[in-house]
Amino acid sequence: MNDLTGFQRDLLYVIVGADQPSGQDVKEEIEGYYSAEINHGRLYPNLDTLVNKELVEKGQLDRRTNYYAITDAGSDEIEDRREWESQYIDT
Template identity: 65%
Template sequence: MYDLTGFQRDLLYVIAGMDDPHGLALKEKLDQYYESEIHHGRLYPNLDTLVEKGLVEKGTKDQRTNIYRITNRGQREIEARRGWENQYLDESATPT
């Protein structure tokens, strides 16, 4: 996960927290978080990157709608990242 951009990590986390979201649902969630519109030209290439890295799988809901699902590898990467983050967060929370 170290080679992902912050946007890609955010996108991966949003996918993990939703049930088979489609691109527009992901866009809406990210628009809210970033407080600005995420353009399709940014969203879909980053989704493709997550698919290529094996962190997300892309399926179809119907002939016009793609859905995205986190893979087991993607879930493991999130868990490893959270463990790494927590070691620093836990240390900083301890009074000196």
């Protein structure tokens, strides 16, 4: 996960926390966190990067709507990141 941008990492967390969210679902959730509008030109290329890195899979809900789901590799990356973070954050 160390080669992901912070935005890509945040997208990964949003996806793992939802059940096969659409791109629009991801957009709405991330906009709530960032308190700013996220345009399609930023969102979808970053989602595609996560798919290309095999951290997320992309499927089709219908002809117009895709969904995103975490892969085992994506889950492993999140777990590794959380273990690394826990060294520095007293919980």
